[in-house]
Amino acid sequence: GAVVSQHPSRVICKSGTSVKIECRSLDFQATTMFWYRQFPKQSLMLMATSNEGSKATYEQGVEKDKFLINHASLTLSTLTVTSAHPEDSSFYICSATHNYGYTFGSGTRLTVV
């Protein structure tokens, strides 16, 4: 139980375009989801916390207008990287909390060319 499905797993996009990443909780209701970014050989960095039906809380230094987070239902949160630039290339991963801890999505490797 407690599965989080994240799509897409890999995406290549052109500079200036927007990319949407989805995270779905398949067998539980995720009132809170977290979005992380991971650079090569580094640990995860929390970008924002999203709560169902309310605005996301962004960590210091994360541009909320660039990384749009929507958590419109108890099973779906989306992260949209707007006007992507090569420096946005990274590994993005979500997680959701439940009674037994945290479950992570499988991650999305974004490459902006």
Added chain:
Amino acid sequence: KNEVEQSPQNLTAQEGEFITINCSYSVGISALHWLQQHPGGGIVSLFMLSSGKKKHGRLIATINIQEKHSSLHITASHPRDSAVYICAVDGGNKLVFGAGTILRVKS
């Protein structure tokens, strides 16, 4: 100083060896998590601890709340255990991650 310190950063072991990865933290926590990240990037939650010891198969995790220290042990290590192991502490509203330990088990 990072809130969560892991050691060692890199570890190479021979198949069958007993492995220990350590985690120290400096903040108050409600729980500590051990995570496993494979080369493809996906993260699996191994343990969530708030006290004592937990065992799952060949994996054992312990935590000493007074010492603010946790260890992850792997018995009879196998090449498929090769991964990055991450310690993360839950301060109540979000996880704070250690830098990870890169484990390579050679056959």
